[in-house]
Amino acid sequence: MNKKIYIARSPRIAARMLGQEMLVMSGQGSTLFTLNPTATILWQAADGATPLDQIVEHRICTEFQVQPEEALRDAESLAEDLAKHGILQISDQPIPKPVASVHSSQQPESQPESQPRSLKR
Amino acid sequence: MIGLATQVERGSVVIAIGGVAVRVNTADADFLAMLEERYAGFVTAETGADARAEFDFDVELVPPAFADPDADLSVAYRSGRWFMQRGDFRAELDPASRRGCIRQSANPYSIDAVLRITHTLVLAKRGGFLLHSASAIRNGKAFLFAGVSGAGKTTISRLAPPDATLLTDEISYVRKIHDSANGESYVAFGTPFTGELAKLGENTSAPVAALYLLAQGPENRIDPVTTSDAGRELLANMLFFAEDSEMVHSAFQAACDFVSRVPVYRLTFVPDARVWELIG
Known part of the structure; x- marks a missing residue:
């Protein structure tokens, strides 16, 4: 039996849906990212309590009409990538919600590639 | 006890930008005059220690002899204070008391940078x-x-x-x-x-x-x-x-x-x- 994976939004990240794109900004390094549609779904569903396979089954497979096994492999890889950038937290156990969070609005999703940019001047 | 202590007379100028007034205190009359000229139009009519200001900076003028005049700017929050540092100045600001200090040579660029930084910190808290x-x-x-x-x-x-x-x-x-x-x-x-x-x-x-x-x-x-x-x-x-x-x-x-x-x-x-x- 496969091990369950849980994902949660990093409390160090601020996020906002602007138009059709999800922008997220890391407090560390002032780096700005634009999430692609799949990453946006993961971000929106990353409540720390829902296993990744359920997110894939209910949110990604229905959206993109892809096989669950393939979608789960891709989602795991993407979640790890997002975790490397400090956007998501990953655990094999449910992740408790932080006391205070800086997240903001979430709605529909769309569009391309993670794209870091610096806010520093 | 005359002669044991010398009271340094300090002058002040209040520079109000965007409705946020910052008082700068200095013992150097020439530096004060330079500030009044540099920020003409933004210096409030109220001057001196009684003028109302949101923030208060004491400027200590030192010879232009920092170790690395081209060092990058850094702004960090530690132990309840903002620390600002560049090759040409060092400054601190206590947001609770709204008082700070600047150590720089007598030039207009260092204090201009401190003012810009201070205003970005103020505005970020207020949605601007x-x-x-x-x-x-x-x-x-x-x-x-x-x-x-x-x-x-x-x-x-x-x-x-x-x-x-x-x-x-x-x-x-x-x-x-x-x-x-x-x-x-x-x-x-x-x-x-x-x-x-x-x-x-x-x-x-x-x-x-x-x-x-x-x-x-x-x-x-x-x-x-x-x-x-x-x-x-x-x-x-x-x-x-x-x-x-x-x-x-x-x-x-x-x-x-x-x-x-x-x-x-x-x-x-x-x-x-x-x-x-x-x-x-």
């Missing part, structure tokens, strides 16, 4: 920001023209018609205003932060009607910009120095709020005055 942009008032409305160095901020400022009031050719000051009648809106203020034009902005303000992202091209035209592109470009042009996570988030939310409420366009222009026919 400093922006690399020219700004001007026309027909009672403020227009911002943002872009990196070379994008045309100075050029569009120089081309402004006589009925336009220049707020700045370099750094715009934007505040979020809460109004019970109109809700939240944005107001642009004049600043003494100058670019190539080396001309202080007018110390006045007006509601922000639009932000234009500058581009130079073969014709004058205005094109729409998606909200997400507007947010990205606004963030790229915002002045922000602190690496503190909370402040970064505040700046991010301020930028997103702004582009959600204020129209943003791309303004392509040739360097002639006809571009202003499209503005206002």
Whole structure:
């Protein structure tokens, strides 16, 4: 039996849906990212309590009409990538919600590639 | 006990930008005079120790002998205080008491940097920001023209018609205003932060009607910009120095709020005055 994976939004990240794109900004390094549609779904569903396979089954497979096994492999890889950038937290156990969070609005999703940019001047 | 202690007489100047007054105290009369001249138009009528100010800085003038005059700027929050440091100055600010100190040589650039940093910290908490942009008032409305160095901020400022009031050719000051009648809106203020034009902005303000992202091209035209592109470009042009996570988030939310409420366009222009026919 496969091990369950849980994902949660990093409390160090601020996020906002602007138009059709999800922008997220890391407090560390002032780096700005634009999430692609799949990453946006993961971000929106990353409540720390829902296993990744359920997110894939209910949110990604229905959206993109892809096989669950393939979608789960891709989602795991993407979640790890997002975790490397400090956007998501990953655990094999449910992740408790932080006391205070800086997240903001979430709605529909769309569009391309993670794209870091610096806010520093 | 006469002669055991000497009381140094300190002078003060209160510099109010965007409605936020900062008092600068110094024992050096020449430096004080230089500040009064440099920030003319933004120095409040009230002077001296009794003048009201949100922040108070004591300046200690030292010989220009820092270890590395070209060292990068760093702004950090530790133990309840802001620490600002660059090759040419060191400064601290206690946000609780609103008092700070600056150690620098007698030059206008170091204190100008401290003022800019202080205002970005204040504005980030209040939903506003400093922006690399020219700004001007026309027909009672403020227009911002943002872009990196070379994008045309100075050029569009120089081309402004006589009925336009220049707020700045370099750094715009934007505040979020809460109004019970109109809700939240944005107001642009004049600043003494100058670019190539080396001309202080007018110390006045007006509601922000639009932000234009500058581009130079073969014709004058205005094109729409998606909200997400507007947010990205606004963030790229915002002045922000602190690496503190909370402040970064505040700046991010301020930028997103702004582009959600204020129209943003791309303004392509040739360097002639006809571009202003499209503005206002």
